[in-house]
Amino acid sequence: MSKLKIDTIAAVSTPAGRSAISLIRVSGPETFKILSKLFKTGGKKAFPLPYSAYFGAIVEPDTGLVADKCLVTTFLAPKSYTGEDLAEVSTHGNPVVVSRVMQLLLKNGARAAEAGEFTRRAFLHGKMDLLEVEAVSQLLSAGTASQARLALNQLDGLPSKFVARIRDRLIHNLVQLEASLNFPEDAVEAIDEHLLAIEIKHILAELHVFARNARNGNLVADGLRIALLGRPNSGKSSLMNYMLGRERAIVTDIAGTTRDTLEEAMMIGDFPVKIIDTAGMRRPGDRIEAMGIERTGQAVDSAFAIVGVFDGSQPVSSEDILVLDRIKSSQKPFILVCNKTDLPQRLEESFFSGCPTVEISSLKASGLPQLVKTLREIISSSGLSELEEMVLLGAQQSVSLDKALAALERADQGIGTMYQDMLAIDLEEAVRELGRVNGETVDVNTLDLIFERFCIGK
Ligand SMILES: Nc1nc2c(ncn2[C@@H]2O[C@H](COP(=O)(O)OP(=O)(O)OP(=O)(O)O)[C@@H](O)[C@H]2O)c(=O)[nH]1
Ligand SMILES: [Mg+2]
Structure with missing residues (x-):
């Protein structure tokens, strides 16, 4: 199906099951034509007015039977979530009623919406850019108050404005560069490479801060990974259970009990973290243990911070020394x-x-x-409690941001020695990739990947 065809879509936006109210959304050019056929409102108020609520009944046109009494809220294009004519039908929250109303809408000209299609339309109609789309997606999946706050901050549009501004500045410089390249003999002034070099440096510095904020944002959104590392029997699994307040991991006095990494979410202060219990580090006894220990290494690599666990009732062993070396060489914040x-x-x-x-x-x-206090200090000294600054990027957007940064680094290093047309190629790439971060130049396949993560009805 063509994503560009703008027809009228409908979907249930509330979860399945019984509830006081269910909400069906309808969006597209035929919204009110369809509803006029089905919805009978007793009042004298004209239908539809912008931002209005109407009480009435959804009636089957053929039989005159009432499918449900409900409230219809109207939003006229372009002042709606999607930027199109949009109605929200609040029905009684019974699956039988909801599906009957949905069937009537579909029979009378609406199409069942795909996952994320309402938000996709909002994007296509310029109601939000890709950074705001990502914020909506993260807001829906946020599991903690700080994750939700982060997403709401981004919906305010500051990161969007930042990326658009940086991209405009690059375009401005690129246009000047292209003009002086293409029309050297005309009155166009030759570009001042010195000024351009300063400008690129400024932009790079700003983008690096933005990239760091995005890395931090994604850390918060995913939960900071804190790996427990130690030799077998030092008590890693016992500590995980103690931290979680429940018997999650198996604990025995047999060295090598934990063979695979275990991951559990918890809060440190108001910060979401993931505690990772690992297989004890030692010379492996068998293949399974060897694989477990390999995963321990991966857990260290992907961790934000490490907790080294040592058995105070035993003298230091060669394995303990190995563990401490591994922790120190990881260059990550740690606590023993x-x-x-x-x-x-x-x-x-x-x-x-x-x-x-x-x-x-x-x-x-x-x-x-004391352990929680120290972990909180580690988190706040990494600047990770500054939620206001953070940015949330999807995987595609992160890749594009890195490409934009790499292109600008090349331009920064090459300017003065590199041919100007090569410089223009790097600037063009930076502009293109930044366009993929905010959605100015995004292609349809990427959009498919982004919106398929959404639920139906959003
Ligand atoms: N006395 C005492 N025993 C503990 C403590 N913590 C853990 N143990 C015991 O130490 C043994 C090993 O504990 P685990 O939590 O399984 O150790 P582990 O580091 O996960 O071990 P592996 O999974 O084999 O790497 C068990 O018998 C625990 O009951 C503690 O604080 N005090
Ligand atoms: Mg264990």
């Missing part, structure tokens, strides 16, 4: 846990020297507040 403090302590204190350490007994449930 001296676990099993309920037992006589035999781990040499000097082992932890110079490293942030907390003492914990996972068995007796003591010491967690």
Whole structure:
């Protein structure tokens, strides 16, 4: 089906099942023609007026039977979510009633909407750009208040304005460069490469900040990954259970109990995190353990921060030294846990020297507040509590932003030595890729990928 054909679509926008009210959305040029056939309102108010609510009944045209009594809210193009004529029909929240009203709409000229099609139309009609689309998507899937706040910030449009402004500046410079390249003999002034170089540097600096805000935003949206790392039996799974407050991971006194990485969400302050329990690090006993330990390595690579778990009741082993080396070489923020403090302590204190350490007994449930406090400090010192600054990007948008940055880096480094037409190619690429970030130059296939993540009715 052609995505460009603008017909009239309908979908149930509320979840399936019984509820007080269900909402059916209808959008497109025939919206009010279709509703005029089906919806009978008793009042004298003309139908439809902008932003108006009408109480009435959906009536089957052939039989005159009432399908439901409902409230219809009207939004006239272009002042609606989609930018088209749009109506929201609030029916009684019974699946039988809802499906009857839907069938009547479909029989009388509407088409069942695809996932994300209302938002896609909003995008096509210029009601929002791709950054705002991404914010809507993240708002719908947000699992915590801070994730929702981040998405709402982005819906205010500041990141959109930023990308549009940077892109306009690049276009302006590109046009000047092209003019001086194509019409050298005309009155067009030769471009001042020195000024252009300064401008590119400024833009690059601003874009780097934007990219960092986007990385942080995606960290918050996905949940910061915190990996528990340690030798077998040090108490990683016990600590995970203690942090979560429930028996999630299997704990035994057999070294090598955890063979695969386990991931669970929790909050640190008002920050969503994912705690990752890993297979204990040692020379593997069999193939399965070897695979588990390989995954431990991946968990370290993808982690935002690492919690090193050590058994305080045992002297330092070669495995502990291996673990500490791995943690230090990861260059990630970390904290060391001296676990099993309920037992006589035999781990040499000097082992932890110079490293942030907390003492914990996972068995007796003591010491967690100090660990949480330190993790909060790690999060806030990474600038991650500044939600206002953050940006949410989809996977495609992140790739495009990186490409735009790379093209500008090439331009920045090459300017003065590189041919101007090569410079123009890099600037063009930056403009094109930034257009993919905000949707100015996005292609249909990419749009398909973006909107298929949405639910029907949004
Ligand atoms: N006394 C005491 N025992 C603990 C504590 N934490 C864990 N243990 C015990 O240590 C043993 C190993 O605990 P686990 O949590 O399975 O250790 P692990 O690091 O996940 O081990 P692997 O999955 O094999 O890598 C179990 O018998 C736990 O009951 C603690 O704080 N105090
Ligand atoms: Mg374990």
